[in-house]
Amino acid sequence: MRRVALEGSFAAAEAARIADVDVIAAYPITPQTHIVERLAEMVADGELDAEYIDVESEHSALSCLLGASAVGARTFTATAGQGLELMHEVLYIASSMRLPIIMAVANRALSAPLSVWGDHSDAMAVRDSGWIQVFAENSQEVSDLILWAFRVGEDRKVLFPVMVHLDGFHISHVTEPVLLPDKEEVDRFLPPYCYPLPLDPDRPVTMGAYGPPEIYSEAKKAQEVALRESKEVILRGWEEFRDAFGRSYSPVELHPPQGAKTLLLTMGSFSETAQLAVDQKRRKGEDVGLLSIRLWRPFPFEELSGAARDAHTLIIFDRSISFGGPGGPVACEVKSALYSEQRRPKVVSFIGGLGGRDVSQKEFEQMIDRGVEIVEKGSLGMYETIGIRD
């Protein structure tokens, strides 16, 4: 184990290196470029024995990895924003063909107007693509979650691709101290990738064959059940990670652990600022807490309702808009998850932090005050925006 100062992007690249990936296919795009640039450097300098395939687009990057993963290679790529959108159709193919490609996504806003800065619009647009998806809060989590992603995605009971979301710039370009395990430690944690039915001329198989109406529904049901059931390995993977490296992860996190009357709910790096706001309010004696979601797919229904059930007010902060829809995507999902609960909090939805706009500790404090006020007045609307000039 080494403690090093690393940019979030380099933490991602280092994790892929110590996981000993076989094939990387990538196309550069801000704010993820540093990840694949660093990996290209490692391959060129002989620090990593892998095939690095320069491709002409993100669509090709992921398509290349379908083939590589199908022959049994450990695969990695990274993208962001428009790049993730260009990959869109291939995302579904990767998950439906059950190819455990691991991808870091440095979350970026979608054009137009052109923005290279961060928000969660790209992630929300691929919400239903069948990948396991987690959101990191800092560089340490980026590297830890990527190592964990290989362990979980490649498990024979899982075989799903995994997206590790890290906020563009707020994580990708921030240098923080990161504990990096040695390769030997990772080798003990991460068994070799062994695809059960690889492309092999001696044992021919057909992948991605035509699925007429007589079989397509069965194929989708099987995929959906398998993704939900991957939860068991997801949790076990985190237990094994804790035993191997000493850091614990869970699908959602509650701060303080016993919960609070008013909960703020966030996802990704903004959770760290939100926590400062919560701590400030707690020092003033207010019964406020923070609930952050780490596991986005499969959605942690049980853990979420368990953590939110006893709260009176749940204030949800989203970094993307569902245009013409019922509010922020995270708020919508959380509301659906809580709908069938007998006891559930009142939910207030806020949208902000779009296209790289910061949300300060002060603004999170205002959000909490405003959320409580909305619930007290009983004036629950669809959602409000935060930090947007009126």
Next chain:
Amino acid sequence: MNHKLSWRELEAGCILTQPGSASQYCTGDWRSRRPVLDEEKCNKCGLCWLYCPEGAITLKEDGSYETNLFYCKGCGICAHECKQGAITMVEEEE
């Protein structure tokens, strides 16, 4: 693929492990019209055999051609290409 399989019986990713199993797929099910050959008009030129996208037309010992209705999807290309007007597409109900 066996179309009676339940979702529980599929391989992960719906992978097919039996090579060449596409030959068991009855593309003939798609057909709404079937080609009918008038042997009087046919000069055995083989154009229909060459153009059929399904490979559903086979050459017989005597040099004439026959359509395998298990695969013939009824596209009508053979009838269109036949210079002799020897192939007519007939509605399946007739």
